[in-house]
Amino acid sequence: MNTLLDKLSAFPRVRLAHLPTAVEPLDRLRAHLGAAPRLWIKRDDCTGLGLGGNKVRKLEFVMAEALAQGADAVVSGGVVQSNHIRQTAAAAAKLGLECHLAVMTGRVPKVDPDYNDTGNILLDRLFGAHCVMLDWKADRNAVIASLIDGLKARGRKPYMVPYGASSALGAMGFVLAAIELLDQARALGTRFTHVVHASGSAGTQAGLAVGLAALAPHVELLGLDIDAEPERVERDVMRVAHEAAAMLDVSLHDRSIAVVPGYAGTGYGLPTDGMLEAVKLGARLEGLVLDPVYAGKGFAGFIDLVRQGRFGKDDNVVFWHTGGAPALFAYRSLFS
Ligand SMILES: Cc1ncc(COP(=O)(O)O)c(C=O)c1O
Structure with a gap:
């Protein structure tokens, strides 16, 4: 062992x-x-x-790599009720990193009227994450790439947290x-x-x-x-x-x-x-x-x-x- x-x-x-x-x-x-x-x-x-x-265990290693690379912002993506992006937003807040999220709507049909504002997404916003909402069928990798490019253009050092870490x-x-x-x-x-x-x-x-x-x-x-x-x-x-x-x-x-x-x-x-x-x-x-x-x-x-x-x-x-x-x-x- x-x-x-x-x-x-x-x-x-x-x-x-x-x-x-x-x-x-x-x-x-x-x-x-x-x-x-x-x-x-x-x-x-x-x-x-x-x-x-479960994501917090993975983020202990992934966020350590972000810090080791000198990142000052993280970017990730997931659906509106993603537990992954909520835990990423919390980790970023704790570590003092900006957090930018591509948040996909519409994957789950016929949900509660406040589905897009409560639960995980409410917490993402509370943790100070910047959420860009996009349709589930849109090109999410393109959205993430544009978030990364935008951060670089502002002189930031973004780190991409993979889906689900x-x-x-x-x-x-x-x-x-x-x-x-x-x-x-x-x-x-x-x-x-x-x-x-x-x-x-x-x-x-x-x-x-x-x-x-x-x-x-x-x-x-x-x-x-x-x-x-x-x-x-x-x-x-x-x-x-x-x-x-x-x-x-x-x-x-x-x-x-x-x-x-x-x-x-x-x-x-x-x-x-x-x-x-x-x-x-x-x-x-x-x-x-x-x-x-x-x-x-x-x-x-x-x-x-x-x-x-x-x-x-x-x-x-x-x-x-x-x-x-x-x-x-x-x-x-x-x-x-
Ligand atoms: C509550 C919960 N359980 C299980 C899983 C699946 O874990 P993994 O993505 O590591 O397969 C997730 C992933 O989002 C999750 O949020």
């Missing part, structure tokens, strides 16, 4: 997250489901900065997270057998895959597609994981990467019955806040896999809560 930590310490890191996040048993959910395996949750919804979530560098945050989970397993005297989470822009799964392949290849990692694009997600996880593995000199094994389809429903951000049930069960049985787009669909998949008997009685299965609570408020009519 030390050698992997040594290799990770070669990459500059700026501390932004409250770590380690808690890992807790889900005993009331387990009893409700009559589940044989022990169920756990890893609370990355509580990484702290700007209401937390899902570069190999960002994935280092989740290699560290895998080490954190294994430390917690040791302290609890438990051997985790499976990790299940919502996967989208790939950095979370790629980092966990590399960390687990290096240190605990017995742990099965299941990334659940929430984009309704499982092949694209798997390709991205493969690419980012292989790049990150090469940077750390880790060998991936053939079971390292599994993207599970079937829980996204008809499209990104569109509700499913499983998600609605999962968000309510998480809230009422465990006091959890799950969002309708990512963690809620991930939790629905986790519950479904337990019900299907996918895990054995001696298994210890971890649901990795990746955050996203602010988006819940932009979908309030689903729950009222």
Whole structure:
């Protein structure tokens, strides 16, 4: 383990997250489901900065690179209810960097009337980010390029934060997270057998895959597609994981990467019955806040896999809560 930590310490890191996040048993959910395996949750919804979530771990490495390059502004993009751009805006505020965001509207049809002003986007603005709104179908890379050019023309030094902070560098945050989970397993005297989470822009799964392949290849990692694009997600996880593995000199094994389809429903951000049930069960049985787009669909998949008997009685299965609570408020009519 030390050698992997040594290799990770070669990459500059700026501390932004409250770590380690808690890992807790889900005993009331387990009893409700009559589940044989022990169920756990890893609370990355509580990484702290700007209401937390999984991106803060990746931003510790990505923002450190921005600072090392002398950047005084960051540029990124995402949809209106992107948790990534909210956490990027919070990190930029904390580090004293200007933040410019290409914010895409219209990806999710038929949403609440205040969808474009509440939840994550309200927080982006509160953190002082400059938001340029554009249609989902517009050329977002061209918009980001023009934001970068505009900043350069004003004599600023912009740094582009990749979508979802899902570069190999960002994935280092989740290699560290895998080490954190294994430390917690040791302290609890438990051997985790499976990790299940919502996967989208790939950095979370790629980092966990590399960390687990290096240190605990017995742990099965299941990334659940929430984009309704499982092949694209798997390709991205493969690419980012292989790049990150090469940077750390880790060998991936053939079971390292599994993207599970079937829980996204008809499209990104569109509700499913499983998600609605999962968000309510998480809230009422465990006091959890799950969002309708990512963690809620991930939790629905986790519950479904337990019900299907996918895990054995001696298994210890971890649901990795990746955050996203602010988006819940932009979908309030689903729950009222
Ligand atoms: C709450 C939440 N969960 C999961 C994910 C997926 O993580 P990744 O993009 O690293 O695959 C995201 C990405 O935006 C997210 O916001």
